[in-house]
Amino acid sequence: MIEDINLAKNIIARRIAREFKDNQLVNLGIGLPTLVANHIPEGINVIFQSENGIIGMGPAPQPGQENPDITNAGGALVTALPYGCYFDSAMSFALIRGKHVEYTVLGALEVDQEGSLASWIIPGKKVPGMGGAMDLVVGARNVIISTLHTERGKPKILKKCTLPLTAKHVVNMIVTELAVFRVTPGGLALIEVHKDSSVDEIRANTAADFIVADNLKTMEV
């Protein structure tokens, strides 16, 4: 296991950042997924959308350059790149639901081997609401879940989610600090393992059934 949580998160972010091709439109969720933007490989231009109504979102502003009118979906001040543009929430979710966003990267409370996701409510405990997550996972062409492999020792990847779902059968890929899985019609497939981990360690920390891909690779991070 990778004990340093910051290191773990950056491993996840770096791996996910390698998925994108030039000029793809990507929506990153709040928290861990936001880190992905720091790791885009050189020579690749990823276009970031935020569901509050911006395409071409840039990094946080330099001190003194803050514009309170330019925020992301987390409410943080951001910048717009020269090719950026703005639109209302109806257009924003038309883009999201209408399969115009190539990738959405989101966190999870639970994710399961059928590609179902729970991420918006722990009944009786924590009810932030779904925000745009339900639309994002239903609408984006590819759904990547970024999550630490376990939380307080408990696996995050399950046979079946126990919490209320964000959506059913929508996840394409799960990236943790230890492994990369693909959700396939035949079930969950382990396709990459971190160099410091092993299939056995992953099996011990995953509560889902999965097959090991024939061409299992070392995670490139």
Added chain:
Amino acid sequence: MIEDINLAKNIIARRIAREFKDNQLVNLGIGLPTLVANHIPEGINVIFQSENGIIGMGPAPQPGQENPDITNAGGALVTALPYGCYFDSAMSFALIRGKHVEYTVLGALEVDQEGSLASWIIPGKKVPGMGGAMDLVVGARNVIISTLHTERGKPKILKKCTLPLTAKHVVNMIVTELAVFRVTPGGLALIEVHKDSSVDEIRANTAADFIVADNLKTMEV
């Protein structure tokens, strides 16, 4: 009867123009309804919408001032007033269907005592299509039909339309060169008569049942 068709049309347009209040949003159909814009009483600012995507439409451009990018729904060059703005067809019909347009003024092939309208097709003969008319009559707060009282001696106002409908039970008012009718829950009511006409003449040239309003007035034109 008023034999001069141009005079007749201008009587109709002038009468309809008296219906509007200051700052109301109005959509005029092609043909006879377009004449209404020439008769707006002084001191009243009517805001004209055209369904191709403009609010604040002004008159035809002066020679030399034509801008091919500013047209109305009939394809004619128009101008925009200083408070004008533009939008796409989705917004245009959201405004129309969403009860944001106070009045639509349209012509008719037939209109009936139940407030149903036929205006877009004569099967086997003439099939221009409905364009925006079906949305306009369903969506505008008030539907005024502007029509000559008869065509080739035949009444335009019927008991029941015989042609395929534009919409059912949507017309509020019918204005001809002879009379003004209101469609009420109790049926068609004759509320105004042109000074050169009479209830008898109107009855002879109308194929619908109608009641004569208690406070029948002379058409103010």
Added chain:
Amino acid sequence: MFHKLIDRKGFSDLLKDDMTIMIGGFLGCGTPETLVDIILEKGVKNLTIICNDTAFADRGLGRLIAAKQVGHVITSHIGTNVETGKQMVEGSIKVDLVPQGTLVERIRCAGAGLGGVLTPTGVGTIVEEGKQKLTVEGVDYLLELPLRAELALIGGSLTDKAGNVVYNATTCNFNPIMAMAADTVVVETRKLVEIGEIQPELVMTPSPLVTHIFVSEKS
């Protein structure tokens, strides 16, 4: 010709207990903050608020919740306002959580005269409870219904005296959609300009949608 400007009192007079109010903004960005101030001052109670999120207990429309003026909120996210969650647990506020894309389409339906819309969002989740489900070409959708308000409060950046509104950057969000779906629409504008000073292609809310214009007291 156009007489749409109102002052604090004019806006305050529009407010009543038990009203349904839509308020624009996304985590406070694009929210008409002075209008929220005036609602706080007037102290009207048991409001139903329709909004993207409940912002923060001390910023944005979330202040109305902290002041216990809201009996019911229809929104997509409450996680940034501790007061919403607390009052929900206490049972003093009713919270309807709606997916953000569904929320904006429901408001758009009301504004556009549509009877409803079929969305794939929420299928197979608790969001589908109590809703009609339709299958079109083999795909399941939820029928989501229109959402209207008596009053919509809009945060504009630039407004002319006719009521044409321009929104800067991400202040746009729910504002132009809400401006179509209420009986009375009040725009709090940061800047008021003369008619003719706005490039017509920039207008997102055409003037006939705007009932009243209020000039913001915030910078």
Added chain:
Amino acid sequence: MFHKLIDRKGFSDLLKDDMTIMIGGFLGCGTPETLVDIILEKGVKNLTIICNDTAFADRGLGRLIAAKQVGHVITSHIGTNVETGKQMVEGSIKVDLVPQGTLVERIRCAGAGLGGVLTPTGVGTIVEEGKQKLTVEGVDYLLELPLRAELALIGGSLTDKAGNVVYNATTCNFNPIMAMAADTVVVETRKLVEIGEIQPELVMTPSPLVTHIFVSEKS
């Protein structure tokens, strides 16, 4: 980074017989006329065209009908193009007439990932034939379904090299909605500018929607 410019040959190579093509414009205003020229030159046949209207026999996309390249048209109005009516009577073209507001909502549904929309338009008329009718709160609506195309041809006024498009005045009409509802989107722009030269609030079609940019040969 952005390599979206195509020339006549590049566009011509996209064209095939039997294609479904959306073409923007309203009676020719906002129609990408050079792209129509190229379709005429290539002579592809049996096209399905989705458009607001069939314009004129000698102007706008109506020229494709005059050249007998269209087998099926889905549109709201054909009255200005004598050729459409003539070929319809002869039986050589299939014409589906759709109310204009319904047409644009159906295209929007496809572009926005919605399964359909309930509209009051057409209830009680022949437009309702073959359609599902739903009653919501006592009002009847028709369920109208999404409409997509393989190719959308868009008439832009100003486009940057990333593909952000601005539409002047009433050239806008169906263009931005169609730009969301096709597998491949080609913008014919009157003016091409560098990235950064367009005010971002003016953009109606964000760059990721645009596959190819063609610089218009018309003034």
